[in-house]
Amino acid sequence: MKRSLLPVLAACGALSVSSVRAPAQTNNPSSAERFAKPSDELVARENKFWKRIPLEVPDNIVLETSGILPLPGKRLLVTTRRGEVWFIDGAYDADPKLKFTLFASGLHEPLGIIAAPKGGYYVAQREEVTRLVDTDGDGRADVFETIAKIPISGSYHEYAFGPVLAPNGNLRITLNVAFGGATQSPVPWRGWMMEITPDGQMTPIAAGLRSPCGLALTSGGDWFYSDNQGEWVGSGKLTHLERGDFTGHPAGLAWSKLPGSPVSLRPDDIKSFDEPMSEVAKRLPGVKPPAVWLPHTILGISNSGIQEDLSGGKFGPFAGQLFVGDQGQSKIARVSLEKVKGVWQGASYAFRSGFDCGIIRVVQGEDGSFFTGETERGWGSLGPKKQGIERLVWTGETPFEIKEVRAQPDGFVLTFTSPVDRATAENPASYGVSGFTYLWHKEYGSAPSNRAGCPVRKVVVAPDGLSVRLATACLREGYIHEIKAAGLRAAGGTEPLLHNIAYYTLNRFPEGARIIPLEVNEAELCKVPVPAVAGANTKKHPSKVPSDWTGDEGDKTILLGTLPGLKYDQTLLTVKAGARIRLVFRNTDDMLHKFVLCAPGTGESVGTAALALGVDGAAKNYVPDSDAVLYHTALTLPEASDTIYFTAPAKPGDYDYLCSFPGHSALMKGILRVEAK
Ligand SMILES: [Cu+2]
Structure with missing residues (x-):
């Protein structure tokens, strides 16, 4: 989980190594871009639209919720990091008073649970995928059937996430790399996505995973996983996974030569490139850049579970979009996707913050509401609690939000949840767009790099006021584009956007007509400024002994x-x-x-x-x-x-x-x- 769980680490760490280099490699042409953050005021505004309902857990149960399976009849079946599986009743009630019934215990850090088509439940324990069955109907599991063994070396970081049921009846899981030193995949398939048949045959699908806490099969039939910032991973990200893909962390490539591996890259193919992954992918087949980056510290520091809104509107205006939890910052981000020239890409947005504890699971219940599985896992996380479960309910009120961003050959179309105020929408000064990337290297994380502004040249507001087309200069393929609409207001009033920034990962430019001509001198115009060198000794960072001190001890x-x-x-x-x-x-x-x-x-x-x-x-x-x-x-x-x-x-x-x-x-x-x- 972490690094997912680790994430926090990641979180912090994330920047860590790279932080040293961060100032040197970051361009910061404009300090005007700001992200409105989880202030109490924002959390209160968010809560007006998506209300958080903490669920009380009795003192004698330590519910480090690691997997949630909604069952018919408004029941939940929940796994905990400490190896227990609980039925929970009452979680959907307006004034919830939970009833807990133990189904199983003694498991080894299960991190997910699903119903097994042939009866019982599949869980991924650290060292095996197991089917739990209650054969005598007494409400307790009495058969623990090993479906497949998962190699482990003993590193605390060898999490197994999932399983998720594939359309063919097989299971898929994702496996963390180990932690520490150079041998981060000391045993086969650490850092891989694996497929397991019901009779236990395990085959590798894709490599390059680091801490793949979130794994989801969308209603459209595409697999996505979330990963955490860390070594070889510049920032949190959501990646489309197909057979044979390599997504960035080279440790698992130690096993790409084994029989059955669909991955052709070998460890020697991957160097500490110090380039955007999207650039390397152009010349190195098999490298799969993320569909959507989740900017580190902004949309989380340890991205975790993924949930598609399958409620058809019962959870609000974002049906079909993906929601991604975060373990360190205890919040949920939102992602909209589109496929351009055969490649998934899209935008990430802040959605809801202020949870009680770090979130590793986001799961939609039968009424459309979300349940969050939470633990700080000893790494720490925002919020007053160390573990638990919460429910998030749409109040029926729709905030003024960027609903979705789609790419254009010369910019973006932003659609909104309600019509915009025409005067502010038509004013280019209401928007700010810039591009940046993360560097792919062996160091921990990456600072946002190669940042440059994208001047807004033209704005076209749709007749119905529900969308705005922004045409900008200086867009770059493979880059993340921060699209800010701080000056925009809702029609008929002064209401600003609840969250006014989208981060669009532009993997491919779509076909289509431009509404502004390409500038003749665009290359010159869009040249990335030379990064400023961070001064080591400044007034507020006095790293040198002042000249009027005798010696360096002071008083x-x-x-x-x-x-x-x-x-x-x-x-x-x-x-x-x-x-x-x-x-x-x-x-x-x-x-x-x-x-x-x-x-x-x-x-x-x-x-x-x-x-x-x-x-x-x-x-x-x-x-x-x-x-x-x-x-x-x-x-x-x-x-x-x-x-x-x-x-x-x-x-x-x-x-x-x-x-x-x-x-x-x-x-x-x-x-x-x-x-x-
Ligand atoms: Cu700190």
């Missing part, structure tokens, strides 16, 4: 470290007003962290502003432009440290400090108490 040295679970090792530091402070921040965790000192009472707002930097965050070292920020360290890699030298504020008081890496500040914070001299 006081503070050694600040980290603890697992998004914590500093100290939450109260005390200094004298005006003292010269040498602060050594040592990161012993496995994620990226930093230290940001803020004015009294401003920590929360700085954390929120850092999150709101969106794709600009990496280039800004996750420090918002704010007077409230006094000093900060660099974003610090695992097992690395950073030292800053500053003079403590003259005014006594409690100064907030926090880690501004997106998603950390709610937990990772403390007080620097400045006492009078």
